[in-house]
Amino acid sequence: MKHEVVGELEKILGKERVSTEIADLYVYGFDASIHHVTPDAVVRPANAQQVSEIVKLANRTETPIVPRGAGTAMCGHTVPVKGGIIVDMTQMNKIKELRVEDLYCVVEPGVIYDKLNAELSKRGFWFPATPGSGEACTIGGMVATNASGMRAIKYGATRDYVLGLEVVLPTGEIIHTGTRTLKNSSGYQLDRLMVGSEGTLGIITEITMRFTMKPKASGMTVAAFKSLKDAGQCVSNIIAKPLLPSAIELMDSVCIKAINKCMNIGLPDCEALCMIEVDGHPVAVEEEMVTVEEICKSTGAVSTEKSRDKKKIDEWTQARKAIMPSLSRYGEKFVSVALADDMSVPISRIPEAVVAFQKIAEENGVVVGTYGHSADGNLHTKMLVEPYSRESWKAGEKAVGMIYDKVLELGGTVTGEHGVAITKAPYMQKERADSLGAMRAIKHALDPKNIMNPGKIFDWEGSIIYELRYPAFLEPSCSSTPCNQCDNEH
Ligand SMILES: Cc1cc2nc3c(=O)[nH]c(=O)nc-3n(C[C@H](O)[C@H](O)[C@H](O)COP(=O)(O)OP(=O)(O)OC[C@H]3O[C@@H](n4cnc5c(N)ncnc54)[C@H](O)[C@@H]3O)c2cc1C
Numbered sequence: 001m002k003h004e005v006v007g008e009l010e011k012i013l014g015k016e017r018v019s020t021e022i023a024d025l026y027v028y029g030f031d032a033s034i035h036h037v038t039p040d041a042v043v044r045p046a047n048a049q050q051v052s053e054i055v056k057l058a059n060r061t062e063t064p065i066v067p068r069g070a071g072t073a074m075c076g077h078t079v080p081v082k083g084g085i086i087v088d089m090t091q092m093n094k095i096k097e098l099r100v101e102d103l104y105c106v107v108e109p110g111v112i113y114d115k116l117n118a119e120l121s122k123r124g125f126w127f128p129a130t131p132g133s134g135e136a137c138t139i140g141g142m143v144a145t146n147a148s149g150m151r152a153i154k155y156g157a158t159r160d161y162v163l164g165l166e167v168v169l170p171t172g173e174i175i176h177t178g179t180r181t182l183k184n185s186s187g188y189q190l191d192r193l194m195v196g197s198e199g200t201l202g203i204i205t206e207i208t209m210r211f212t213m214k215p216k217a218s219g220m221t222v223a224a225f226k227s228l229k230d231a232g233q234c235v236s237n238i239i240a241k242p243l244l245p246s247a248i249e250l251m252d253s254v255c256i257k258a259i260n261k262c263m264n265i266g267l268p269d270c271e272a273l274c275m276i277e278v279d280g281h282p283v284a285v286e287e288e289m290v291t292v293e294e295i296c297k298s299t300g301a302v303s304t305e306k307s308r309d310k311k312k313i314d315e316w317t318q319a320r321k322a323i324m325p326s327l328s329r330y331g332e333k334f335v336s337v338a339l340a341d342d343m344s345v346p347i348s349r350i351p352e353a354v355v356a357f358q359k360i361a362e363e364n365g366v367v368v369g370t371y372g373h374s375a376d377g378n379l380h381t382k383m384l385v386e387p388y389s390r391e392s393w394k395a396g397e398k399a400v401g402m403i404y405d406k407v408l409e410l411g412g413t414v415t416g417e418h419g420v421a422i423t424k425a426p427y428m429q430k431e432r433a434d435s436l437g438a439m440r441a442i443k444h445a446l447d448p449k450n451i452m453n454p455g456k457i458f459d460w461e462g463s464i465i466y467e468l469r470y471p472a473f474l475e476p477s478c479s480s481t482p483c484n485q486c487d488n489e490h
Contacts, residue, residue, distance in 0.1 A: 001040035001063050001084055009043055009085070012053040017044045017091075028068070028078075028086045032133075034337050035076035035422055036469035039066070039086045046091055048166060048174055048205035054087060055203065056172030058451050066453050067199040069110065069141030072133040074338035075415075076422035077145065077198055081455035081467060087203060089140050095119060096206070104163055104180055106208050109140025126214045128155035130247075131417075132321055140204050145419040146196035150247035150277075150320075153239075153375035155212070157417065159195040166206035167194055170447035180208050193442070198419050199453040201446050218246065218279035219289045220313045221306040223296035224268035228252050228358065228370070231272035232351030234299040235374045238276065239347050243291055247277040248375035249320045252354070255369045258326035265319045268303055272354075274374070275316055320371075327369050327382050334367065334384035338423065339464070340400040343407040344416030347377045356406045357381055364399040366392070378416035387470040397465050401427070422467070425460035432458075 009018045019025075019042045029038040040063075045051045058065040064084030071078050080086060093110035100123050107116060113127070113134040120126050130149035131137055137147065143165070148157035164178025167190075177190035194201060225231040235248050251259075253271050260267055267273065274296070278288040285308065293304050307313060327336035345353045354370055357379070361368035372379035381403065386392040404414050404427040414420075414427040429436060436458050443450075443458075450459070 002061055005057065005061050005063055005085075006041055008057050009041060009054065012057065013043055013045060013050055017046070018042070028071075028088070029080070030469060031071040031076065031078045032074045032338065033076040033079065033421070033423055034339070034469055035079040035081075035467040037079050037081050037083070037467050039080040040083050042086045042088055044088045044091045048168060051087065051168045051203050051205050052172045052174050054085065055168050055170060058085060059171055059449060062449050062451060064454050065451050067140070067144070067203045069138030069144075070112070070133070070136045072137045073141065073145060073421065074341055074418050075420060075424050076467070077419060077453075077456070079422065079467065081422065084451075089203070090138065092205065093138075098123075100125060102180070103182060103212075104208055104210050106180075106206060107139050108206060109138060109143070109204050111139045113137050113139065113142060120211050121214060124214055125211045127161055127209065127211045129158050129161065130155075132324075139207055139209070143195055143204055143207055144197060144199055146417070148373075148417045150249055150373040150375075152373060152378070152417070153248070154244055154246045154279075159192065161209045161211065162191050162195055162207060163210055164208035165191045165194055165204050167202040167204050169202045170449070170452045174205070178208065182210060196419065198421060198456060200443060200456060201452060215246070215279035217282040217285045217308065218277055218313065219285045219306060219308040220316055221276045221289060221292050221296065221304055222268070222316060223274050223276065223293075223301040224270035224303045225272045225274070225300060226270065226302055227300075228272040228354045229351045230300040231274050232354045232374070234274055234296055234301065235350055236348045237295050237299050238292060239375065241291065241295060243278075243288060243295075245276050245288075245292070245375055246279040247275070247373065249275040249371065250350075250354075250374040250379075251320070251323065251371035252358070252369060254330065254367060255323045255327065255371045258330045258369065259319050259322055262326040262329055263319055263322055265315060267319060270302060275320060277313070323369065323371050324382060327384060330367065330369070330384055333386050335387050336369065336382040336384050337387075337396070338418075339383045339396055340381050340403040341423075342372070342378060342380050342416050342418045343403065343412055343414055344376070344378045345407055345410045345412035347375070349410040349412070350374055350377060350379065353379060353406065353410055353412070357403055360399050360402045360406070364395045364402070366395050366399050368399065373416075376416070377412070393465050393468075397463065400464070404430070420457045422456060422460050423464050425457060426462075426464065429458060
């Protein structure tokens, strides 16, 4: 990046909102993915006008620019692969309006999911997208990735709550999409285009979003199974009953063992379990819990435990949330990494998918934990790799390719909620082969200089085992940089 750019950024924002400190550049090179690249500068704008000026400068000087919320994305979304400026949006964190009588609120992009819900729930409402990262992730980041979570089967994803956006386009022009009404058929739905655009089409500076009523009661059933296939079948049987749960979390024995090792919660020691949540009117919840238990038993559950006690439900939910960190303590030499991390398949194909993932893991000699928001067909796998072993990464990459091939064969998608960025790019390109041209045309029309989060989605070429945060293949004798990313034998 040209040196003068930093000076101009300081003129726009003031020195205190611009950093080129080594420590800042280092930490802003990470998100929750396996990748790391250091940016040239980090800026923290306070309003849309400042964002617009930053983008105009980036456009004029052809400097790459990467918007960033909390940096919890898992596929390298905020890793600045071409260097440039990280635009940290977390200082724009005000809830500007909250109108329960109109069912909408207007928020800045840096508002944290749980904080918005804390305000909504005081009034009996919520935004139920429920990402596992809700304590940290921002509404801007959620819109830009179309985030969702365990309750998507009943309540949908972030896109279902976006009514309108204020966006700074790659030229610096500020536009307003959508409306403050619950319905609108007024021209192209540009807000829908921005949802899931991963910071490649513009910077979102304000979000108008709807919300919904909080259910009066909820209950949870934990059912243990002697096979992963039975657990998968149970998910499908519940939906086909028909019964609409608010969530079904499935987990395999690798996840159960990891949680039991790290938390004193005593999940049943079994091959697989389902945590099934229902919510709504207390009478309906009671009835549905009886039906859920019957279905679990008729699908081969070896034990069931159910509760309507909030404390117990929170305990089970916390255990589920602890899967990711627990997996990293599964075995001393492993870390759990986001590789094939959030595929979705049609619900009835879950049993086939989970069995295939286990087989692929065995064939490639890798440990894979499978879990997920299975009620909507969304399955997570976390791969346990030895971070400093080239062979381990290569085996992981091969398993990932096979998992995604299976998912596509089953009519699924390589990402149900986390998005594409780097780690899923080659597989998404396979999935969307016939629409990549249209995506590129849209990107080129809005961002002809390719300054907004370049090198991501359809713009990523090559292997995903690249720009790693771990010095996996580093050998002292190798002088090539970055040698941990090259494909040579050392
Ligand atoms: C423990 C854990 C659990 C998770 N669970 C879930 C889950 O259940 N469901 C789920 O969907 N995801 C989940 N995620 C992934 C991640 O939390 C979500 O994608 C989240 O929405 C990212 O929000 P963020 O604020 O951290 O965004 P960031 O990671 O900072 O950014 C994500 C993307 O959005 C873009 N972006 C951010 N702000 C803006 C803006 N204002 N304008 C334009 N683009 C912007 C960035 O450029 C980037 O491409 C999880 C992650 C972790 C670490």
